[in-house]
Amino acid sequence: MIRRTLILLAALWALPAVGSDSGAVSCSDLSYQDNRYTICEVDAARAQLKLFLRDDKEQVFGHFSNIEDALKAEGKDLIFATNAGMYHANRAPVGLYIEDGKQEMRLIPNAGPGNFGLLPNGVFCLRQGRADVFETLAFRDAGISCTSATQSGPMLVIDGALHPRFLPDSSSYYIRNGVGTSADGTRVVFAISRNAVTFHQFGSLFRDHLKLPNALYFDGNISRLHAPQIGRSDAGFMMGPVVGVVE
Template sequence: MRRSALLAACLVLAACSEAPAGDAVVTVNLDGTPVVGASSPTPAGTQAAGLSACSTVTFETVPLTHCTADPAQHRIAMANAPAGGQPYGSLSTYAASADAGSVAFAFNGGIFGDDLKAVGYYVENGERLTELERGEGDGNFYMKPNGVFFGTGGQWRVLASEAFVATVGDRPQFGTQSGPMLVIDGKLHPDIQDNGPSRAIRNGVGVDAKGRTHFVIADAPLSFGQLARYFRDEVKAPNALHLDSQTSALWDPANGRLDQGRAGPIIVASRIRNNGREGTGE
């Protein structure tokens, strides 16, 4: 997520339903034209779709892709750069060096600078590489409260940044800060409008009451309000965090989807191997 102008919005509430089988979803620009080089979800029933942790739904007329990480089946980690190297910069570059057989899916997630390195709280493999950002500024990230997605082993959480500081003492194995929060203790962010004008390709993350983490990416432009309502009403996540706008991207190896575009921090959900070891994806 780049530091863009403050955006907040939504469309009139409509029903959420499974996308019709065989209907491909196309990533588009804000003007409705297809994004050049962007991948689309594979139509249902093709290319090992049954192995994917992701599915397509329609919410308030907007197509979404919803990926679920289950603590019994997956582990989550962050990736920004190979050891001693430069940031991957895109999901396609990361995918070229990863073990696709162990990766369930990967999303870009978290604010980054022009150098593609994380800005704000960022922990990778238990090492804190950048501190929590608590300052003021412009753009989505500074639409307070913002928040942190973090976890250790199979325990994952989303918390507003101040709640994270006040309640989390031990450093997690992974963590990424972004903003704004979409849902806070079961309520929508107070500054998210019901019918604002902004639409963008956005993605977000929330954890449900069973400890499963839900990653959602829009396959057509939508508002903050729509994404927030999806997490509140459909995912029923007490806390949910906006990850990116415009640069949102997904790698779903089982369905053959690999979105293009710049990426800073990358969130990777890997399958737990049969011997109990975690797949690292690298």
């Protein structure tokens, strides 16, 4: 009886952790400079990163649960997700949006109102085995082709420098989320603040603590996270673009 129990336990220990994608996604809480964050690190060379906006009936997903249901019908799981860029009232993307090779919205290179138009802004670009954050004009001029892409703004970190408009003594505090990428495009770190922070504080997290050369702001108070491995899946009003990892 004891031998059978030990064999069963050994078999269970050998199974991969649910939702881990063999270590391709890792989420945790951290504190940096008296602010609290949740970060999810994704190995883009191993994980299946995808953008989501509409279902097969062209209806906006809007909620993590709707994406989960659609994936489950295909025998897949959503093991991580977060909102991925700004959108209009009808949830249509404000700037460039490409999903699985299909472009819904063009690149917006000019300045405008709100955080999106606080140039320089940027593009989060998915390609085979990698993900990159590019400053918008550099992206346009390089003629880079992405399998999927979402434009947002402002940039948080640009080639190792904080956005030039960020002020250390800013009084603008919000919940914020964004993404940073390594130079080789394999390390992708999504972060969401757990208390209100300034742009300067949020950008400093990516540059000085996470050591990422480029990072992009996704949004503020609407920011939400789906991270089942740490028991978190935020609900609320409908979102526009969402980025996630599918297993």
